[in-house]
Amino acid sequence: MSTAELQGRPTRSDRRRLASTSRIVTLASVYAFLYIPIIILILFSFNNSRLNATWMGFTTSWYGTLPDHPNMLNAAEISIVVTLGQTVISTVLGTMGGIALHRYRFPGKKVFVYFLYIPIVIPEVVLAVSLLLFFNQVSFPLGVVAMMVGHTTFTIPFVVLVVRAAMSGFDSSLEEAARDLGATEWQTLWKVTIPIILPGIIVGALLSFSQSFDDFTTSFFVDGMGNDPLPVYIYGLMRHGVSPVVNALAAIILAVTLIFALLGERIQRVGKLARR
Amino acid sequence: MLDPIIELQSISKTFESVTVVNGVNMSIRAGEFVTLLGPSGSGKTTILRMIAGFEQPTAGRIAISGVEMNDVPAHRRPVNTVFQQYALFPHLNVFDNIAFGLRLKKYPRSDIEKRVKAALAMVRMEAHIQAKVRKLSGGQQQRVAIARAIVNEPKVLLLDEPLGALDMKLRREMQLELKRIHRDVGITFIYVTHDQEEAMAMSDRVAVIHAGHLAQFAPPEEIYSQPSTPFVAGFIGETNLIEAIVSDADADHWRLSTESFSLSVRKRNHDIVPGERVTLSVRPEALRVIGGSQAQEPHQPIVTGTLTERVFVGAMVKTFVRIGPETIVQCLETAVAAQGRRIGEEVALTWNCDHMVTFPS
Ligand SMILES: Nc1ncnc2c1ncn2[C@@H]1O[C@H](COP(=O)(O)OP(=O)(O)O)[C@@H](O)[C@H]1O
Ligand SMILES: [Mg+2]
Numbered sequence: 001m002s003t004a005e006l007q008g009r010p011t012r013s014d015r016r017r018l019a020s021t022s023r024i025v026t027l028a029s030v031y032a033f034l035y036i037p038i039i040i041l042i043l044f045s046f047n048n049s050r051l052n053a054t055w056m057g058f059t060t061s062w063y064g065t066l067p068d069h070p071n072m073l074n075a076a077e078i079s080i081v082v083t084l085g086q087t088v089i090s091t092v093l094g095t096m097g098g099i100a101l102h103r104y105r106f107p108g109k110k111v112f113v114y115f116l117y118i119p120i121v122i123p124e125v126v127l128a129v130s131l132l133l134f135f136n137q138v139s140f141p142l143g144v145v146a147m148m149v150g151h152t153t154f155t156i157p158f159v160v161l162v163v164r165a166a167m168s169g170f171d172s173s174l175e176e177a178a179r180d181l182g183a184t185e186w187q188t189l190w191k192v193t194i195p196i197i198l199p200g201i202i203v204g205a206l207l208s209f210s211q212s213f214d215d216f217t218t219s220f221f222v223d224g225m226g227n228d229p230l231p232v233y234i235y236g237l238m239r240h241g242v243s244p245v246v247n248a249l250a251a252i253i254l255a256v257t258l259i260f261a262l263l264g265e266r267i268q269r270v271g272k273l274a275r276r
Numbered sequence: 277m278l279d280p281i282i283e284l285q286s287i288s289k290t291f292e293s294v295t296v297v298n299g300v301n302m303s304i305r306a307g308e309f310v311t312l313l314g315p316s317g318s319g320k321t322t323i324l325r326m327i328a329g330f331e332q333p334t335a336g337r338i339a340i341s342g343v344e345m346n347d348v349p350a351h352r353r354p355v356n357t358v359f360q361q362y363a364l365f366p367h368l369n370v371f372d373n374i375a376f377g378l379r380l381k382k383y384p385r386s387d388i389e390k391r392v393k394a395a396l397a398m399v400r401m402e403a404h405i406q407a408k409v410r411k412l413s414g415g416q417q418q419r420v421a422i423a424r425a426i427v428n429e430p431k432v433l434l435l436d437e438p439l440g441a442l443d444m445k446l447r448r449e450m451q452l453e454l455k456r457i458h459r460d461v462g463i464t465f466i467y468v469t470h471d472q473e474e475a476m477a478m479s480d481r482v483a484v485i486h487a488g489h490l491a492q493f494a495p496p497e498e499i500y501s502q503p504s505t506p507f508v509a510g511f512i513g514e515t516n517l518i519e520a521i522v523s524d525a526d527a528d529h530w531r532l533s534t535e536s537f538s539l540s541v542r543k544r545n546h547d548i549v550p551g552e553r554v555t556l557s558v559r560p561e562a563l564r565v566i567g568g569s570q571a572q573e574p575h576q577p578i579v580t581g582t583l584t585e586r587v588f589v590g591a592m593v594k595t596f597v598r599i600g601p602e603t604i605v606q607c608l609e610t611a612v613a614a615q616g617r618r619i620g621e622e623v624a625l626t627w628n629c630d631h632m633v634t635f636p637s
Contacts (some may be wrong), residue, residue: 171361173363176350176357176363177364178365179330180356180357180425181356181376181425182352182428183380192365
């Protein structure tokens with residue numbers, strides 16, 4: 001919706017003005033519903049009080065005390081390692097899958113694509129439990145690597161779908177041109193296909209990153225002992241009551257996730273403009 | 277005669293049980309400018325793609341400089357292609373586009389720069405060496421695409437309707453440019469077009485493709501004056517096709533009868549026998565219109581008819597004459613010669629039989 005519409009263009013008839021006012025009210029309440037809890041969370045991370053109840057003045061001290069918390073840095077490190085690791089895996093595999101899905105026709109391809117959506121739509125707890133059972137069955141140790149593998153299962157579909165979309169805007173005669181000029185299939189992939197769909201791949205990687213970094217459920221099930229990433233660590237802190245430290249930590253996770261997601265969105269838009 | 281640089285031996289291509297190229301034989305000499313000409317969908321692109329290595333022939337053999345190419349992948353064939361939509365790499369600038377093939381072949385850096393500059397000079401694009409390809413006009417992109425191909429010094433340059441996306445004026449200009457480039461680099465060009473004027477203007481030899489078959493492969497003049505089939509006659513320029521039957525034959529003449537006239541022609545094709553149906557092709561400019569009382573020349577057929585329509589085309593007049601209930605022929609006359617004729621007038625037509633072609637039906 002354009003800003004002009006949001007502001008309600010000056011109209012001659014009152015009735016129309018009324019209609020546009022009610023539209024603004026509706027929109028505002030939807031956004032309020034979505035964002036007020038988050039705004040309060042962020043606000044109280046700057047509250048100069050141990051309690052999340054009344055505003056006692058502004059402070060950044062909660063952020064300052066974060067590193068002093070036992071295992072906090074460890075949790076941050078695990079989060080970063082797991083997220084980066086799984087981003088690499090899902091981006092590489094997802095890019096290959098996206099290119100292959102675009103390029104090859106094979107029987108049952110449609111079904112195959114539907115199966116890609118399943119990890120996105122099924123309840124994550126089901127995925128997490130099945131991963132846990134699977135890891136136990138094959139005696140795979142729970143921990144950082146298990147989390148990487150677990151996250152990859154639900155982030156790969158994002159990469160595949162985004163890369164496949166990027167491929168659909170890719171002119172395959174460019175690959176023929178490269179072959180014509182003497183490039184092997186492998187050289188064509190690296191010198192032509194991947195550089196041209198790179199914005200799509202980066203978007204996929206950023207989506208994958210943001211999906212993984214704030215994941216709680218899967219990590220909770222497969223992280224084993226002493227490997228809590230930040231979201232699980234927060235859950236642990238909550239057992240001692242919700243202190244503003246939790247707010248501060250949650251705000252940081254929110255910020256990181258948001259930055260990566262917005263970055264992805266931005267690149268996608270620039271890529272689309274450039275293609276025109 | 278020189279050894280052929282490209283030889284196609286009865287190549288065919290079938291896509292999912294549809295045969296789109298059917299037993300094409302061609303032998304192309306080094307340095308020739310050969311055009312594949314045919315209507316859209318006749319299989320020209322498929323033939324070109326088989327030479328480039330993007331499609332495998334279902335049957336037949338392709339050889340370049342005497343070396344069989346069937347099992348050689350596209351990237352190792354000594355040919356380069358200028359694609360219809362240019363297919364320039366959007367992530368590379370003009371220099372890097374042209375250097376693409378040379379870098380793959382691991383030429384030294386200074387050599388690459390020299391060759392890219394020479395190729396750009398060849399297509400007169402030196403000023404745009406660092407330009408982004410997106411910023412170039414269609415005609416400029418076309419030139420870069422040509423430079424990117426010829427810089428590799430292929431034995432054969434394949435061009436698939438390279439001017440198809442350009443407007444008429446630019447098209448004319450680029451036709452001349454391509455002729456010049458062909459002369460300057462001296463490599464073999466195989467050019468695809470559905471535009472018969474373009475084919476006739478540019479080529480040493482034209483291969484007319486009709487529904488996957490090679491209908492005729494000959495120099496432009498011969499294609500025009502001695503078309504091998506009624507299709508070729510009709511596709512190259514305009515012609516009048518008239519159905520006839522061989523009513524009689526002697527040692528060196530046939531007697532041909534149509535619904536409105538009969539005439540005697542010198543034998544050419546000896547496997548036509550009396551009783552057989554044939555098609556006559558006479559070009560509009562070979563027909564002469566004789567108003568009422570003019571004397572007829574000896575040994576020339578004559579038929580009378582009614583003038584049904586006159587249309588000015590430049591300095592010429594196209595005159596339509598009904599010579600039978602089913603047959604209207606068109607004649608091309610100079611405006612001076614056609615002066616004073618009226619629609620509805622009775623006229624006689626005459627032509628020189630040497631300019632008429634007889635096809636078995
Ligand atoms: N990859 C393909 N699969 C199926 N049919 C094809 C394929 N490529 C071309 N064809 C068909 O082959 C015929 C000839 O195509 P083409 O060689 O492109 O003709 P032209 O270049 O003369 O217009 C067309 O009917 C086209 O639809
Ligand atoms: Mg074509």
